[in-house]
Amino acid sequence: MKPKLLHRNPTGFVESVMYQHTVSEQFLSAWHYHPELELVYVVRSSGSLFVGDAIESFSEGDLVLLGSNLPHRWLNDPSHSSSDSKGSAESLTVHFAPDFLKVNLSKIPEFRSLGQLIELAKRGVVFKGSSCQKVGEQLLAMEMQDEFKRLLNFLDILRLLAQSSNNRLLVSPGYAEQKIESNNRFGRVHAYIMNHFQEDITLEEVADIALMNKSAFCRYFKKITKKNFSRYLHEIRIGYACKLLSEQQQDVSIAEVGFQCGYNNASNFNRQFKIITGHSPTAYIRQYELE
Known part of the structure; x- marks a missing residue:
């Protein structure tokens, strides 16, 4: 963990x-x-x-x-x-x-x-x-x-x-300010996210890792990262999706990239990708190719 x-x-x-x-x-x-x-x-x-x-x-x-x-x-x-x-x-x-x-x-x-x-x-x-x-x-x-x-x-x-x-x-500056050590609460939570972001992660799971109830964890996480947990997780997943899409793997579909990043359906992946990047996955690929 x-x-x-x-x-x-x-x-x-x-x-x-x-x-x-x-x-x-x-x-x-x-x-x-x-x-x-x-x-x-x-x-x-x-x-x-x-x-x-x-x-x-x-x-x-x-x-x-x-x-x-x-x-x-x-x-x-x-x-x-x-x-x-x-x-x-x-x-x-x-x-x-x-x-x-x-x-x-x-x-x-x-x-x-x-x-x-x-x-x-x-x-x-x-x-x-x-x-x-x-x-x-x-x-x-x-x-x-x-x-x-x-x-x-x-x-x-x-x-x-x-x-x-x-x-x-x-x-990011916010992450660097945290003391990420094995016994640090945020360190434990972040390590769990990085090890499991390609899987389903629930708020209950990460709250348990932090040894807090859900409400207290949400307040704590927002104070530390300036983001809610859901947004933070989406940014990690979409960041990895951008990496995969930028490699222009011809044999991997956009839906498969979404699946590799923890999204079980293409519509949710496309929606979250546009929220985070401002572009659809298809538009992102085209923009990357032009660059």
Whole structure:
């Protein structure tokens, strides 16, 4: 029900940064979080990245920075789960502690922009453009570097990212303000929604998870999110529907997309899609194709 806490450094960091070059059948799909920040460069594979209350498509060449304790999961497209013995999902990942720059470096003027980048990471940041390939090359080079060169290389990577203007925040400000931890009430509720939004979810279920009656839960949820529960759930579902429709999957109908997002009938899906986006699913596809 709740995001799983992973210990990326159970014995403590031997180095300032922990580097991984991973090749597998799929990325880690569990809804999880960890105290360490995470920088990921996607070498191969594509799918959906769930971060906080955001849903983002990812593909080869994408670069994402995730903040401390920010819940997330990587869901590979089925076409990338194959019998390829070498693995069809490949990534370069660096984990580093939240106080990585606070020991000595944050007081140095030249490193202030790096501190600002760490703040942005609380909402998750996806980077685009030419800097992604350069960072990918530098991350790959870390595999053959010793601890000192690896640290210097990573500092330069953070410098490049801090200077990049071609980026976008993923998580909404309201979500980022919440302390999403395993024992946090809103964290438990949101984790349940993200794990089950493709299924029927009742108000009674989420109120029970919050250990509240329905009336009290509705007031609490509205105070936290500035939205009622139904609207919040629809936005999560329609956000995922936009992701699926934007991929222009020729073999999947609009009705099937609605079903994959938790809607049992096409009319309700079409109605909610237009309320949230201002367009019908068909018009959205046409608009996306024109872009």
